Structures are given as structure tokens and as C-alpha cells.
Amino acid sequence: MDCEADHILDATGLYCPEPVMLLHNRIREIAVGDTLLVLSTDPASTRDIPKFCRFLGHSLLRHEEVQGEYHYLLRKAGEDAPGDSR
Numbered sequence: 001m002d003c004e005a006d007h008i009l010d011a012t013g014l015y016c017p018e019p020v021m022l023l024h025n026r027i028r029e030i031a032v033g034d035t036l037l038v039l040s041t042d043p044a045s046t047r048d049i050p051k052f053c054r055f056l057g058h059s060l061l062r063h064e065e066v067q068g069e070y071h072y073l074l075r076k077a078g079e080d081a082p083g084d085s086r
Contacts, residue, residue: 005037016044020052030076038072045070
């Protein structure tokens, strides 16, 4: 994925539910509006990460598979996103 992400989360080698758990923790640490590139080798991430974004209101800007690795570019939504219970 040709992009400049503000942050990168490498979840390669991990399987459900670990990539989404790491994503949930990491997205809390970054600023609203920042982008996060998530790398995963878990096929379940193709279902889980888009659902995560829809549920919490984050934008899934791009996603692609590159030689068995899944890349997701997300933009963090505002703090009052749906489903965001802090």
C-alpha cells in the first residue's frame, strides 16, 4: 500500500482475536484524525477490521492483500464515535 501513515501496527503472525485487540488498544493511543496502517496475516482480519471500523465509527480508507498479508489504512474518528465507551 503506497501511503504515508501516521502510525503502524504490525499484527503479522497473530490470529483472532489478537489483531483486533491490539488495534483497539492502539487506536486509543493516537490522535483523532491520525491514520493507522494495520498489517495482518490473519484471514479473519478481512471480516474483523472492517466491522471494528463500522462499529466504532473509524474510517477504513483502504484495504488490500499483498502476498498473503492484509493491509488496512484507518483514520481515527472523533472521541464521541458510536460504540466508543471510555
